[in-house]
Amino acid sequence: MLSNLVLIGFMGSGKSSVGRRLAEMTGHRFLDTDHRVSTRTGSSISSIFARHGEEYFRDLETEILEELLGVCGIVLATGGGIVLREKNRELLHRIGTVVWLDADPDTIFERVRRNTKRPLLRTEDPRKTFDELREARLPIYEEAADLRIDSTGLGHAHVAQEILRSVCKLQAANSPTS
Numbered sequence: 001m002l003s004n005l006v007l008i009g010f011m012g013s014g015k016s017s018v019g020r021r022l023a024e025m026t027g028h029r030f031l032d033t034d035h036r037v038s039t040r041t042g043s044s045i046s047s048i049f050a051r052h053g054e055e056y057f058r059d060l061e062t063e064i065l066e067e068l069l070g071v072c073g074i075v076l077a078t079g080g081g082i083v084l085r086e087k088n089r090e091l092l093h094r095i096g097t098v099v100w101l102d103a104d105p106d107t108i109f110e111r112v113r114r115n116t117k118r119p120l121l122r123t124e125d126p127r128k129t130f131d132e133l134r135e136a137r138l139p140i141y142e143e144a145a146d147l148r149i150d151s152t153g154l155g156h157a158h159v160a161q162e163i164l165r166s167v168c169k170l171q172a173a174n175s176p177t178s
């Protein structure tokens with residue numbers, strides 16, 4: 001049976017779009033931590049950051065992951081900073097196979113630049129902030145992930161296929177009968 005799939009990666013790496021595709025392909029239910037945070041609080045991510053700060057937002061992320069323990073048949077797209085807390089990394093592993101969606105920085109920056117929803121990038125020099133955040137987080141994604149998929153130049157459906165192929169291979173390698 002296919003495990004739950006958990007998508008991590010930097011903002012703009014395509015976690016939600018690819019996650020939806022994966023859900024269609026597998027019959028798993030698609031869930032998104034940012035979406036859950038917003039519906040729970042009745043606020044956008046930007047206004048949660050503005051009104052209550054990042055730590056409050058991170059607490060909500062942890063709460064949502066805890067609630068998903070034991071839930072089967074899901075594809076979970078996560079916010080880019082969810083891996084920052086060690087507790088969250090542990091929870092993500094308990095929820096499912098953790099797939100790091102990566103792409104080359106220019107491609108990712110082009111995607112996030114056009115979108116005003118990312119409060120952490122609302123700085124004087126968004127590209128500099130982006131590069132610094134990405135640099136600091138790369139080793140954390142690496143540590144948190146079971147698999148890394150490079151989506152540079154690939155469409156969402158193609159990325160979703162690559163993920164499935166790699167996850168199935170990993171599951172087969174880890175199965176007791178192999």
Ligand code: S3P
Nearest residue numbers: 010011012034079080081118119
């Ligand atoms: C964040 C990424 C965002 C959202 C919040 C914080 C981050 O999600 O959770 O703005 O710390 O990288 P996306 O990765 O979906 O943009």
